[in-house]
Amino acid sequence: MDMTDTAIDSAVRGYLDHLSVERGLAPNTLASYRRDLRRYGDFLRRRELREPREIGEEHVAAFVRSLREGDGERAGLVASSAARAVVAVRGFHRFLLREGLTETDAAVTVRPPTPPRRLPKAIPLADVERLLGAASTGDGPRALRDRALLELLYGSGARISEAVGLDCDDLDPETGTVLLRGKGGKDRIVPLGSYAREAVDAYLIRARPALVATGRGGPALFLNARGGRLSRQSAWSVLRAAAGRAGLSTTVTPHTLRHSFATHLIEGGADVRVVQELLGHASVTTTQVYTLVTVDQLREVYVAAHPRARSSTPS
Template structure:
């Protein structure tokens, strides 16, 4: 296994921390094989690799059971070693080729209740000030369109068409999509443009950016994050809130209201509807709660 680690360090240039993880994982694998009397890679079978994966997940007297993500990382190291050994002619077959790492548990998006979102929006910035108007417009637009934070701060003034109630968002891979803008977001952005943006722009050198910082330049992702975090603190929303939280809430609230998942897919700019369907898991939980609370035969 030393040759494989040297390969990772020299030819693939892995970072020291990553190499350390590979070394630790492969040492455990070597100990496992040695306990089974398998001193040579050529003697290892697919069943041996599978048995190692089972031990990772179940643990033993010397090791605690690993979660799916940690076990998957170890299996990736083992698969890499056997692939390297086969490619270098050290073995006649690759016994780990068909052993798949365990899939990590699917994490459900965190969506806020509508009341919490409204409290955050109401707490955005100091009312009536240029920055306060900007902050309210930014958060209303994030929640009202489901835009990613990078898409929102990347907006130029000409990307927004309030007369038709739409905005042009540029997503991952340069893909563009036109998304409707609701009345609340439209009114907040219009107020910001009329009463605040010119004052902020005067401090800068001129930029087409819609959302400006106090120096007249384009608002950064980090600053936008701070705007949301401060609003959540003022609103006394105790759960962790990020710009993506508003995007998750946008999608979940649409589905709760009866929107078709494919429509939400288009609004979010997901390439596959499978990505969007994770939100349906959230709404199914809500449906169960409503059913259990209201149906006369739901409970014994």
Template sequence: MRTYLDHLTVERGLAANTLSSYRRDLRRYAEFLAQQDVDDLTAVSEATVSGFLAHLREGSEEHPALSATSAARTVVAVRGFHKFAVADGLVEANPAGHVKPPRAEKRLPKALPLSDVEAILEAAGAPGTPLALRDRALLEVLYGTGARISEAVGLDVDDLDRVDHVALLRGKGGKERIVPVGSYAIEAVEAYLTRARPDLASARSGGALFLNARGGRLSRQSAWTVLTRAAERAGIDKDVSPHTLRHSFATHLLDGGADVRVVQELLGHASVTTTQIYTLVTVDNLREVFATAHPRAI
């Protein structure tokens, strides 16, 4: 195993954190093999590796049970180790080659009810300051376009067409998309551009739309702080992140009858399957309404 880790370090150039994970996973695998009295790689079978996977999921006194995602990562490390052993001539076959890692459970995105979103928007920024106008504009744009946090802070002034109410967003992989912008977001941006951005701007501002207190482009971390502080002021005790607004944007559109493929385009998802997880949230809503409203539901 040490030779394999050296191979990953020198020839594959894996990052330190990734190497640390591989080392931890393989150490646990070695412990399991020792418990099974397996002291030679040629004695490892597919059943041995499958048993290790079951062991990971069940946990033990020394190790808590792993989630499907963590167990899958460990299986990948074990599979790579045995593949390396085959390539190095230590064994003839890879016993882990056909062991399927567990599928990660699909986590339903957390969306806020509209009343919570509106409360957060109203609580944006300290009242009466230029930053309050910026914060309100930022949060209105996030919820009003479904933009990722990196897309929102990456906006330049010229990327927002305030006449036609559209914005140019630069997404993952440099992909660009044009999305509509609602009137609430446009009004908030207009107020910010007229009454706040000139006071924040400096020689280093360039064309950035959202500026920090020093006149530079607002960072992702600072934008995140803007949102969390607004949520605290609004008394929202749920975990709220920029992605929460994106989830809420998508869910509220689908609840309002929007086609899933339209939502896919608005979110910038390459595949509609990524967007379809939001339909699970709305189906849950439909089930709840059906269960409480239909006379023969129960």
């Protein structure tokens, strides 16, 4: 197979540059686009297509089918991953048309597969408290850091990338808030509860100075053992270790704490639009899925408690 660079490859690089510079996509999102478009480029190359103008609707449609079914070179993807790849391809073809590299949009009629709607996986408050209680074992710098990290994740609903990206100056002790830098460069200010504030204060006073001393210093809030910024992977490890010590039977991820943050707010009576702002969702529709969790729980209580919720079984 000819692995030389093609005009399509060059156009893909131009589109990725556009997403990075002009659209300001987050690094993780940009990496997903790069992977999906590399798969698309490989698909087109195997069909000996080299120029953007050679790509027709039939090629895009065949690629979309291959995403779910596989194509002999790669296995098929789950619906959510296939949908993400289709979004990348549609954006790429809009870019080709806008830049004058094609005369038509070959992907204009393509629709991504609809992923199954999944309710967020939250854990009960009692499990959250067990998890946070198991976050730190002792008063060493790393133990205090781990407790502060997990308290902040649950106390603010932050994404893991937002938490490890925090600098000390993003905390406002006067107002008890934290500045989170969300997807697409969208910042938001979120209040921290007393437990999270106390854990973060303990870390800043009793632990962070010791961690700073092992490195070159810097603005990062959460530091690793070498004094550098804590990575997403290390933060995941902190959470897994705490979940193991807490003996939780369910799989717990950083997003589990984010989902639990939102679900517990909704259950406590918070308005869905307030939760939308706290989570940094662009659309309230995304946030409304948390109300479905509460409705399901209400339905279970209703069926169990109401005398005429279920028909009686004839004797």
